[in-house]
Amino acid sequence: MSYRLRMVVFGAGVLGFASLLIWGLGGLPDFGDFAGRYGQYLAHSALPERHATSSIAVTTFDFRGVDTLIEEFILFTAAVGVVALLRVHRETEEVPAEPEATRWPTAQSGALRSLITALVAPVLVLGIDIVLHGHLTPGGGFQGGVILMSALFLVYLAGTHIGLGPLRPMAAMETAEGIGAAGFALIGLGGLIIAGAYLENFLPFGAPNHLVSGGAIPLLNIAVGLEVMGALLIVIGEFLDQRLLMQKGKL
Amino acid sequence: MSFLPYAVAAWLFLIGLYGIVTSRNLVHLVVCLSVVQSSTYVLLLAVGYRSGGTAPIYADISHSENVVDPIVATLTLTDVVVEATVVALLLALTVQAHRRFGTLDPNEMGALRG
């Protein structure tokens, strides 16, 4: 289809689509006048029901916990999918021999490298803090998990493999994301066995505004944090991997 | 004026689609897709907003205050994760497409016809 024909089709479609959106959006309540009872009910039952101060966290992990379970598995799927799609194929590919050092690009100057190393610890602490306080303040497993990922990512940038030891980092991350994702599902199974319904809370609520409150929510946050950290690190690591996939004969 | 957030959401959806249809580069196309997705964040959060409401987190306020809807925030959180996953997968496919076709321009691909 020629460019012009495509634009004619698109232009006609977009006119219809735009009028459709205006027609539909015009039926919404005015901005700021929303009066949904469902949301207000949940907002006001988080504290009495779960002794947790963030009703968003309680909605995410308790009232509508199954959405979040599946959401974590979507991220998990993406990480597995990226690994599968970027895998080096046995037969048709050849991997140009490259020194291990250039596979993972690191910061060039020594000063920058030590600066980055110094940043690792604070970022790590920040990530852990955000994961652990998810049920009290804004943040939680997802946000904290991304920050934890950044911390480990700084380790790569600094060019050292501290903390990862002899483990292959990618394999360790796959284990982390697998355990995190399956952990969420298994905590839910605990609810099914102990409390009677899948993802139902089966732990004491604790006192409001304390670190140990909100029942199973902090545990779920930790599982999510682990999963997100592993999954995103795998994705970024796969893109970072400078091994080039070359086709035989196309060079 | 109260229509503005909805109008912005609609605009983002349409401009993103325009970018996708006219795109000459797959990476550009993927970024445009994320602009379309940002339209849904704006719409969801605008729908659940209540004038004068505060965030539904009770760390420092009393019980009966006017709060914005916590559910749209939850939905948008999920949506943000979906964005990250879709972009990651599409970029992986884009890298592979470049390997196969030696270009990122959809006009120069075309293994599939008829």
Add this chain to the structure above:
Amino acid sequence: MTAVQIATLAAVAFGGTAVVLARDPARQALMTSVYGLTLAILFLAFQAPDVALSQIVVGAVALPAMIIYALRKIIRREEVDREDR
């Protein structure tokens, strides 16, 4: 509707348009990062701090990083292609 909300909405509409119209992917990655931050400010103005935090870590950090590293990978291959010719 507050002035902050109106201003950030306008910034978001403008930012989204700019991201789409920037045809060079490397520049786009940078603009996506800025656009992600603008969205995060909008979410704060909409009283959704959780979403704003997510948006900062995803929209302003993770996504641009993925885009830049994917681009690097592509550009590296183009370089090797050229060397071999």
Add this chain to the structure above:
Amino acid sequence: MTVAPLTVVVPLVAAGLLTAVAVRLNRAVAEVVALAATLATVTFCVILLARTASGSEVYWFGGWETHRGIAVGVAFVVDAFGAGLATLCSVLMVAALVLMWRYRDTDPPHFQTLMLLFLAGMVGFCLSGDLFNMFVFFELMSVAAFALAGYKIDEDEAVEGSLNFAVTNTIGSFLILTGIALVYGRTGALNLAQISEALAAGPSDGLVVVAFCLLAAGFFVKAAVVPFHFWLADAYAVAPTPVCLLFAGAMSELGIYAVGRIWFDGFADALVAHGDGLRTVLIVAGCLTALVGSVMCVLQDHIKRLLAFATIAYVGVFLIGLGLLGSDGVAGAAVYIVADGFGKAALFAAAGIVQHRRHHVSLRRLRSFGRGLPLTGVVWALGALSFAALPPFGSFFAKSLLEDGLSKEGYGWATAVLIATSALTAGAALRAGGAIFLGLGEGGPPEATEDETRSEEEAPPDRTPAVMFVPAVLLALAALAVGVVPGLVEAFEGAAVQFMNGSSYAGTVLQGGNAPPIEAGQAYSAPASAYVYSAIGALGAVIVAAAMLFGHRAPRSASRRLSRVGEWAVAPLRALHSGHIGDYVAWLVLGVGLLGGSFAIALQ
């Protein structure tokens, strides 16, 4: 009562654990774990399906039930259609896992993990009774499907097809999400039953119409209704064959199911006055889809692409059935989905066996290659006859139900579309079978060049493992069994009545009332006209197949002129399937505009 969540949780946990121990895993373990988890899911789905005979059941996650009419948590609402479709998905997954037992290309455990996640997404989508939860499962299914479609990354087509698939379907997801935002802004609810109540209480204005339109458009992208269909042939032609079996047998059908679900249980009460308008829109869209799909099907040389277009054609047929919005049509569509799901899966399984032996999927290359595979030929023939809707295949009774519904509602002309679809798709399948398994028709001996679709295994094996034949044969027999097992068609009619009863659905969910048990319909016997139509369709199929196989033997000038006219007529249609993502998205946008416009005219 605790079975409902396990249908989803078991494959998810298995997927997570497989990845957690990925490094220490050999291939057999990954395959056994995946198969065991899938078999467990089949068992749970069958238990749920058996229980629906005494009414649908509701499962509240986290124990959060309703509070003063507000659904607090997320519910699975298990009715016969939902559980039945979940069972179909999981059974086809077993077949796919068995079929790929010997595929070396499926690196463990990533492939198995993706399959399990895909299964969990499909099953959860079938059972969910919450609009946003449906979206989340839909995304899980889609993201797994994108990765699976592009799995054979060393093929140009796989990369491009998967990209087209991912981009168009993601835009479809955003349409769905925008629709959800509209619904939530009006009703403040996400539970489908509660949405239905709130929408019916409010005005039935533009917002309701647009919300339904956006949701339907999003699901139509997944179902591949014209003009949202372009990505499907690209993606299905390139995915690994066992994955195709699931894509064609179950995933496309889920889009049609979802539109039925949100209409009957969400929007029907609010838009009840406009049922006639909606009927016209859906039936016209269905006819268009069926015709485009079946014409394109006949034109294909690539056997998987041929089957992909047949999938599009049958999506159109299902949409016609759903569009009737009556128990005949819905029951007919449901029987068709099951019978045709098995039939198409059998054809893909046969294609997989052929491809396993000889790494081509081009008919020219495969001519007379299948002489050594008589059993596969029989499976292929059975699949083709299922397309032709010959008695006693399940598709025959399904088509007969649809014809009853069409004539009752005054759409008798659409019967011609059904017959044409049967004739063209069956003709294309017979022609392919004749060429591959009997060596009929034109074409030289297969020559070996390298530009063809490459192998799923390194070297052509000399014999096909016996385990590959088992699912192929069983699937073909299942397509036959749907029509043969007594009482099955009647049970579908009862289930259709239950599916369409939105008020009983809402009552079960919100008041915790007991849904009335399914009453099986009266014994169904197809009218004489159905046999006549079936015979016409079969005759048409034979003519199409014969014309394509032996056309070159006809007097030269006549046949050449005829084929030139034919090529001239279909050239624009072929040109539209350009493989260009920009084109596809432009058509998608036009489709949303057209759907919205016709809804605006029909529903307001």
